[in-house]
Amino acid sequence: MATGMADGDGDGGDSSDTSHTQATTEPQPETHVPDSETPRRCPHCGFELPAGDQYQLHLGLNHYERLDDVDQQAFRDAYQQEEAALTRFRIIALGGLVLLYFGFLLVYAVLAV
Amino acid sequence: MALRVGCLAAIGAPLIALLSEPAIAHAAALRGSTSSVEVPTWLFLTTGGGTVGASFLLASFVTDRAFMRSVHDWGFTLPAPGRLVSLGGQLVGIAVLAATVGIGYLGPETGYRNLAILVVWVGWWGGYVASTYLIGNTWPVLNPFRTVASLLPSLDRPYPDRLGAWPSVAGLLALIWIEVVSPLADDPRLLATTIVAYTAVTAAGSVVYGTDSWFGRVDPISRVFALFGQFAPLKRTDDGLSLRLPGGALTAPDALSGRAETVFVVAVLYVTTFDGFVGTGLWARLITAVVEVGVPPLVGYLGAYLAGFGLFVAAFWWAIGLARRFGRTYITQAALAERFAPSLVAIAAGYHIAHNLGFILGLAPSLAVVAASPLSPPQQPPVLTTLPGWISGLELAFVLVGHFIAVWIAHAAAYELLPGRLEAIKSQYGITLVMIAYTIISLWIVTTPTVAPPFLGGGGV
Numbered sequence: 001m002a003t004g005m006a007d008g009d010g011d012g013g014d015s016s017d018t019s020h021t022q023a024t025t026e027p028q029p030e031t032h033v034p035d036s037e038t039p040r041r042c043p044h045c046g047f048e049l050p051a052g053d054q055y056q057l058h059l060g061l062n063h064y065e066r067l068d069d070v071d072q073q074a075f076r077d078a079y080q081q082e083e084a085a086l087t088r089f090r091i092i093a094l095g096g097l098v099l100l101y102f103g104f105l106l107v108y109a110v111l112a113v
Numbered sequence: 114m115a116l117r118v119g120c121l122a123a124i125g126a127p128l129i130a131l132l133s134e135p136a137i138a139h140a141a142a143l144r145g146s147t148s149s150v151e152v153p154t155w156l157f158l159t160t161g162g163g164t165v166g167a168s169f170l171l172a173s174f175v176t177d178r179a180f181m182r183s184v185h186d187w188g189f190t191l192p193a194p195g196r197l198v199s200l201g202g203q204l205v206g207i208a209v210l211a212a213t214v215g216i217g218y219l220g221p222e223t224g225y226r227n228l229a230i231l232v233v234w235v236g237w238w239g240g241y242v243a244s245t246y247l248i249g250n251t252w253p254v255l256n257p258f259r260t261v262a263s264l265l266p267s268l269d270r271p272y273p274d275r276l277g278a279w280p281s282v283a284g285l286l287a288l289i290w291i292e293v294v295s296p297l298a299d300d301p302r303l304l305a306t307t308i309v310a311y312t313a314v315t316a317a318g319s320v321v322y323g324t325d326s327w328f329g330r331v332d333p334i335s336r337v338f339a340l341f342g343q344f345a346p347l348k349r350t351d352d353g354l355s356l357r358l359p360g361g362a363l364t365a366p367d368a369l370s371g372r373a374e375t376v377f378v379v380a381v382l383y384v385t386t387f388d389g390f391v392g393t394g395l396w397a398r399l400i401t402a403v404v405e406v407g408v409p410p411l412v413g414y415l416g417a418y419l420a421g422f423g424l425f426v427a428a429f430w431w432a433i434g435l436a437r438r439f440g441r442t443y444i445t446q447a448a449l450a451e452r453f454a455p456s457l458v459a460i461a462a463g464y465h466i467a468h469n470l471g472f473i474l475g476l477a478p479s480l481a482v483v484a485a486s487p488l489s490p491p492q493q494p495p496v497l498t499t500l501p502g503w504i505s506g507l508e509l510a511f512v513l514v515g516h517f518i519a520v521w522i523a524h525a526a527a528y529e530l531l532p533g534r535l536e537a538i539k540s541q542y543g544i545t546l547v548m549i550a551y552t553i554i555s556l557w558i559v560t561t562p563t564v565a566p567p568f569l570g571g572g573g574v
Contacts, residue, residue, distance in 0.1 A: 029448035029530065039443055048443045049532070057532035061178075085535050086176060093170045100167050104160060112152045 053078040154557075161509075161556045162549040165516045169545040172524045176534045181525050185357075185364045193353040202254040210257035210308070216487045217305025226494060227301035228487040231480040233308075234298055239473040242341070246359075246462040249349070250342025252335060258312055259328050259335075262319035272326040278373035282380050284333035286422065289384035293391055294414055294569055337381055343368055344458050360518045363455035364525040372447050376426060378454040382461045382551075383425040387418060389468055389558040391566040400567055410568035428547050429454070435543030440527070440536045452530055453544055456522035460551065463515015467508040467559050474500055508559060516552050520545065 028047040033039045039048040040055040044063040049055045059067055060075025067075065175181065209232065217229030224230045245252060253259070291297065297304055318327040328335045342348060343362045348355050362368065369375055390396055391414075403413040433450045440449075479494035523544050527537040 029444045029452070031443040031448075032445045033443045050441055050443070054441055054532055054536070061532050082534055089535060089538065090174060093173050097167055097170050100163055100170075104163060107156060108152065111156055 053081065057082070154560075157560075158553045158556055161513060162553045164513055165520065165549050165552045166545065168517045168520045169524075169541060169548075172520055173538045173541075175524070176528075176538075178528055181528055185361050185525060188355055188357040188361065190350070190352050191347075191354040191356060193349065199254050202251065203257075203260045206255040206257035207260050210261075210312075212487070214305045214308055217301045217308070220301060220487055221490060222301065224299040224301060225476075225479060226483060226490045226492070228480075228483050228490075229301045229304050230298065231476065231483055233304060235473055235476045235480050239469045240477075242338070243466055243469065243473075245338045246341035246344045246458075246465075249345045249347030249354070250338050252338040252342075253328070253349075256328065256335065258315040258332075259319075259324055261312060262316045262327070263324050265316055265320050267320055267323045269323045270321050272322045272330055277371050278330065278336065278377050280331045281333045281336045282373060282377050284331070285337065285377065285380050285384060286418075288333060289388060290415070290418060293388060293418070293566070294411065296569070336377060340378065340381060340458050341462060343455065344462050360459050360522055363458055363522050364529070366452070366529065368455040369451050371451070375447070375450045375454040378457050378461075379425050379429050380422065382457050382464070383422050385461060385465055385468060386425075386551075386555065386558065387421055389555075390421075392563040393558060393561050394564050395561075397564050397567050404568060414568075428550070429457075432543030432547045436527070436540040439542055440531045440540030441533065442531055442536070442540075444530060449530065449540075452526040453523055456519040456526070456544070459518040459522060460515045460548065460555075463511045463513070463518075464555050464559075467511045467515075467555070470508050470511070471500060471504060474504065505560075509556065512552065512555055512559060516548055519548060523548075 028045055031039075031048045033048055038051070040051045041048050042055070042058060042063070044059075044066060047058065049058050056071070056074045056078040059071055060079065064072065064075065213229045213232050216227060220227045220229065291307070295303065297307060315327065315332060318331055321327075322331070330336075344360050346356055346359050348357065348362060369378065396417075400410065400413050400417070404410050408416075429450070430446070433446050433453060436449050436453065437444070437446055442449075475497045477497070479496055482494050483490040520541075523541050524537075527540045528534070531537040531540060
């Protein structure tokens with residue numbers, strides 16, 4: 001429903017330079033929220049995100065220096081949880097690579113003459 | 114088209130051996146041995162697709178945003194070439210244009226003996242285009258049409274913003290349509306007339322909107338070269354020449370803006386594919402069947418051309434829809450498409466070189482000999498008939514390398530847009546599937562035997 005071009009906050013208050021921080025002066029991409037959902041709007045740049053981990057991760061990645069301790073902790077938790085999910089994905093990806101490699105190896109061994 | 118067919122037929126042995134069914138992968142040829150391995154075509158094609166899928170899985174292990182950014186920001190700034198070099202480039206561009214048009218009208222009527230045909234299709238559309246993505250986009254300087262137009266006065270009317278890049282999309286589709294259905298690659302007189310007409314159109318457009326607006330926003334050829342230039346390692350900036358990793362500039366957020374530019378990228382990929390597709394046996398059988406039903410041939414060609422384009426756009430749009438769903442984001446599909454589309458430029462570049470390398474190398478001696486005496490060229494200009502076998506391997510490698518870089522660009526875009534690392538990986542499912550499908554299609558087109566497209570009546574060579 002809500003459609004809008006969210007501009008970066010651009011007030012120059014965020015001059016931190018850690019690897020987590022993106023340039024917040026960059027305009028955020030246009031968003032469109034389905035009627036059935038209630039987005040969280042970032043208080044620092046106005047960007048709309050699904051509530052929960054996506055919102056926490058956005059806050060931490062883009063505005064870490066401006067967060068209070070509670071939000072910083074929430075970001076670290078979300079990041080840690082994501083790490084666990086990523087590890088699971090990596091195991092599956094590795095399995096996929098192994099399957100792909102040996103699958104082709106086998107097919108070539110049978111068919112290539 | 115027929116020129117290409119003739120040349121390809123002449124290039125001969127290694128290529129034909131490679132293309133003949135069911136043979137494909139001459140693994141041993143790379144080692145210079147005489148024994149070779151033959152695999153079924155479907156296996157060869159799925160291997161290509163599998164390689165692209167594997168590169169996506171490998172890229173998914175890279176989740177460090179700071180590292181990715183450092184890769185893309187890697188580069189140097191070199192001093193810019195001076196005014197004198199630019200002036201020299203403009204003069205060269207004008208001289209080549211004048212020679213091409215002049216010889217096109219006055220030289221021999223046979224396509225493969227006429228300098229105009231060789232300059233345009235071998236030198237320019239083959240070799241020069243490759244330089245725009247392998248080295249850098251020099252077209253803004255060389256562009257003779259722009260040099261001609263800049264000599265004329267201009268009304269400097271404001272270009273309507275709502276048109277955006279749509280005229281370029283239409284212009285590109287129209288140009289390639291003309292190239293495919295007319296004997297433009299065989300008939301030097303027709304080619305020269307087309308170039309004159311093109312000069313007139315660009316001059317008129319520049320008079321109305323100014324050269325910067327026309328060549329920066331409307332002219333499809335300039336836009337293609339500008340896109341390829343984004344891929345190239347060298348780029349002209351205000352500070353001089355910047356040197357970057359190939360494709361590095363395509364990860365920038367402002368690489369494309371607007372829906373029309375996104376569609377234009379898809380169009381660039383599509384037109385080169387269609388140009389190859391009409392030269393396949395499958396298309397010859399399809400169009401023959403359609404014409405037998407009673408459809409006029411040109412209608413059949415046009416229908417397939419537009420339907421194929423629709424299919425490409427739909428496939429890309431579908432992939433972006435998946436990106437939006439798996440990425441758990443509210444970013445609009447259009448905004449996502451804008452960031453994912455630049456990856457297709459790398460694929461288009463890889464496909465272009467794979468499609469043209471054998472053709473350029475085979476006809477380069479002709480170009481050199483005919484250029485030496487354009488008005489009385491030899492009856493049979495020399496052609497490289499036997500290219501070493503590894504050339505065809507190199508062509509396939511270019512298709513794959515283009516896809517690898519594309520996978521990386523899509524990966525980088527996803528990580529710039531989405532806060533969740535897992536969501537960023539999952540958002541690439543759709544575009545990766547589309548890339549795998551396109552790898553299979555393009556490898557098939559590049560390696561399938563070329564035949565003259567039926568019903569077009571070119572057939573000069």
